Amino acid sequence: MTALAEDADRLHHARAAIEHAYEQGWTDGLPIVPVTAEVVEEFLAATPRARDEVVAAVPHLGRECTVEQAAINAAMAGCRPEYLPVVLAAWDALMRQRVVTGGGWQSTSGPAPLIVVNGPIRAELGINSAGGVLGPGFRANATIARAVGLVVRNVFGIRPQELEQSTQGIPGRFTLCIGENEEESPWEPLATELGLEPETDAVSAMLLRTCEFIDNRHTSDPEQVLWDIADTVARTGAAIGRHSSAGLVLGVEHAQMLAAGGFSKAEVQRWISEHAFRTHKEMQLAGKSLAGQEGPGLDEHGLHVVPDPDQIPIVVAGARNAAMSMVVRPFGFGGWSRTAHPIRQKEA
């Protein structure tokens, strides 16, 4: 067979395999990588964890996912074998979220997992933490997040318009894996804040209902920037009853400006919690009267939408080229787990 004929043969089979996956309902809408047993062994060789260890579950559906199933779906997602330990750590982190072990994947809000990676592994695997961090263009970011989504679809059987009942979903579902821009952050990395040793390769995760940008290149006064952020955090649209939630993916410029102004991360969290406030009148205008309700954050004047400062996660990510930040909306009104999970790679 000539080289050209061999190529034609390969391409024919590659296309047939991809179309087969579509016909079987195994894809999220994008083409997948066909996976063979040999490929899975390569992935399993990258982790010290046993192939039959359960890494993810939805107890109320009676479904569990093993390391091997996660590896098959990671390979299908386009991961390289060395990404598998990150995918598994992402599941460790996600499984600490109450909404994940409940029915969160089926929610009408169609939440998306935000996977945050810390440590030197970001450079080793090419996990983007700088420009365009929430967007496309980086294999590790895109495929690690997609590997989580394919498990939800294939292993748990939670598919849109079936068990997954998102009204609209959020743009970026199963694409949100970011590295923290530790190099340009003025503060300690998230994983260190959450108790791990500095330089530990680790993943934190939460489900998001959406994110919304703050473009403030207008002022060098940190309190004005904080006020701008708090205004977005306090949107009535994010509130269900007295419950809302918020976190920050701060751009480098905002983070450095706040730090230069003397704010630690904890002080930013406290400032936002104190100032993100809606009056009873404003809640009424949105048809969300809180009359007769009680609880943290609620007083005679109105509602502190995120009463617990600890429940405002802060990550620094993105380029240092404009003063942009994101308010993210973690799903689950009891908050997020505040845990970071080490990435366990196979010893070389």
Next chain:
Amino acid sequence: MFEAMLDPTGGPSATATGPRLAARPARLDGLVVGLVANPKKNAEPFLDAVGELLAAEHGTADVVRTRKTSITDPIPPATLDELAQRCDVVLIGVGDCGSCSAAAVADGIAFEAAGVPAAVICTVAFRVSADAMARLQGSPGYTYVTTAHPVAPLDEAGVRERARRALPELVGLLTEAPVPVVAR
């Protein structure tokens, strides 16, 4: 020239046995009714209204109320055990979101497995989710009662009217052995 392509679906099952349906009483008079409300708006008023109508028209003896604190989670096992001990039948609702409708069906199937007849109320918008959950729980065609969507914005009178309309079907579901629906 190529190896077998692997199937990425399906993991090990966490629950091996399928649920069974509880035996039904012939009549509801004198029975204690459990009300399992999720935290969605109007769920409690809806179930309360059904409870009042059952007492007035079918002579039920008492109600035991419980309010789930989570939209997404199944009923906690301790709460389920307590209700199963204290109640003769239970009403569960109102499933009007993706995760809470699926959770309501799962709760209903769990009560049936514990020997307590259950009637689950979901809005019509979430039949797909409710049916998919029933299949996953090993109880395809599990029968529940639907009410129009949505429930959350209804006023007090609207909620009572919905409860009144759902009542005959709920009573039927609690007193006659439900016939599984094969295709829906």
